[in-house]
Amino acid sequence: MTVKKKAPKKRNNGLKFKGQKILLGITGGIAIYKSAALLRELTIEHGADVQVIMTDSALKFMSPLIFETFSGKPVWTSMFSDKEMVGVRHVEISKWADAVLISPATANIIGKAANGIADDLLSTVISGAGTKTIFAAAMETGMYENPIMQQNIKRLKDAGFGFVDPESGPLASGESGVGRLAESRVIVHSLLTHLKTGRLKGKKILVSAGPTREWIDPVRFISNPSTGRMGFSLAEAASAEGADVIVISGPTEVASPVGAELIKVSTAEEMKNAIVEKFAESDALVMSAAVGDYTYPEAGSEKLKKNGSDLTLNLKRTDDILSAISGDKGDKIIVGFSVETENIIENSKLKLHEKSMDFIVVNNPKENGAAFGHDTNKVSIIDRKGSVEELELMSKGELSTLIIDRVSNLLNGS
Ligand SMILES: Cc1cc2nc3c(=O)[nH]c(=O)nc-3n(C[C@H](O)[C@H](O)[C@H](O)COP(=O)(O)O)c2cc1C
Structure with missing residues (x-):
């Protein structure tokens, strides 16, 4: 067995x-107040190197100070000021930026x-950045x-x-309609x-997420602590790469x-039926x-x-979803997740082969910050050749x- 241990990484x-490198262009719209939070998200939460440019109108709404604080750099406001960057600033900044985000973007x-x-x-920077x-x-x-x-x-x-289309909802004028700045998570995506x-691009990726519920009666169910965060995050990562x-x-x-x-869906059976139906038209399934x-x-x-005595319920095994679809695998990619607390690698390898997975992501919920309910995870990835990659938190x-x-x-x- 080959175990490749990755160098410890700083927690982030x-x-x-x-x-x-992101250039954030801020223009004079009423939604400008959301730009400070967006900038903070880009720099502090997501590690971007951001240079802010504000238009003259934007400066009438807000001071550059808050943007300088969250970007850690002076805000640029003018083509011709000597106090700001020297050189042909619009050419340099257009080349420097990996992307130029204008938020909010006015009609103007x-x-x-x-x-x-x-x-x-x-x-002028937009004209150069194209x-x-x-x-x-x-x-x-x-x-x-x-x-x-x-x-x-x-x-x-x-x-x-x-282009990030605006959303519908209440507007600054008191009216309601289309025109509201999209939520920051949509802009970030x-x-x-x-x-x-x-x-x-052109690939169809199916992701399963969250827990299922098995009802005992109309007010009680058996479930687990899965929040769906891992699956939703996988879906967003696949969509960012252009997948449907x-x-x-x-x-x-x-x-x-x-x-x-x-x-x-709610129950394991509903989950299975939906996956079996959609798997037929998918290129890959990530079963989280x-x-x-x-x-x-x-x-x-x-x-x-309830009465005075204890209650015993006879539970029946649900159908295994991956077993139900493995016959249709063909060239499709199947990624599984497993939660194990003992013999973690051996048990997961067995699952990988039994269920025709291409690789399996193994969680140990006993590890701090791993598996259910956290924004973080600590996993090992095992592929069909038996190579195990242990990742840090x-x-x-x-x-x-x-x-x-x-x-x-x-x-x-590749
Ligand atoms: C209070 C106020 C709110 C405004 N909100 C918006 C807005 O949300 N969207 C927009 O396109 N223009 C809005 N404008 C008009 C712009 O500020 C104006 O068109 C300006 O020329 C835009 O300049 P800029 O694009 O260079 O920043 C608003 C103006 C005022 C006075």
Whole structure:
């Protein structure tokens, strides 16, 4: 058995943008107050190196101080100021940035970019950065629905610029309609997708997530502590690589994954039926759901009354989902997860072969910060050749990227 131990890594909180250089362009829209939180998320939570440019209008809404604090750099505001960067700043910054995110993006900056206008620092940088740029639009419904605005948006999208459509909801004017800035997790996901290489474009990835519930009566069920976070994070990582992603999830409290179709189920049987149906049209299945092994077939429609004595329930084995689909495997990739507390590697290797998996991700819930309920996980990955990679504690976001990279390699034959 080969055990490759990775060098210990510093614990971190996701670092989706570690090593990435982002230019954040802030324009004069009312949603500007959300930009401070977005910048903090990009730098402090996700490790991005961010340079901020504010337009003259943006400066009327907010002081640069908060953006300087969260970016750790002076904010640039002018094409011609001597106090700021020397040299041909718009050319240098366009080349420096891996991506240019405009958030919020006013009707004005979208109109200027769509028509090649470069009359201040930000619009000139966009003109140099071209399709590295993503606009997160926010404006009143009337401005957004204006046919000229729609033409501008179409022109930018057709040319390959990134665009985060605004959402519907209450607007600053007191009215309700389309025009609200998208949630920051949607903007972050679009930025990530724009930066990735699209290795899973055209591929269909099926992910199972969360726990299942086996009902004993209408008010009680048997379940497990899975939150769905690992599966949702895997779905977002696959979507960021351009895959069409379907997530089949048991009941969960966490926010739905961005960029994926979500199918909600409750019992192990519902989970199995949904997976069997969707597996037929998928290129890969990542089976991260914690599916119940036992069900109570005698569950009735009335609440079980308690009496003086103990209660014994006869539980029946649920169908094993991977066994149900392994006959249809063909070239499809199957990734399993296992939770073991003893003989971890040996038991997992057995499962890997029995259930025709391509690799298995092994959790030990006894490890601190691993498996259920945490934002982090500590796993080993075993492949069909028997090679075991022991990974250090890392965020579920980082682990998802590693797992999806392996799936991409297998699907692309690399
Ligand atoms: C209080 C207030 C709120 C505004 N909110 C928005 C907005 O949400 N979206 C938008 O496109 N323009 C909005 N504007 C108009 C822009 O500030 C204006 O079009 C400006 O020229 C934009 O300049 P910039 O794109 O260079 O930042 C707002 C103006 C004011 C006074």
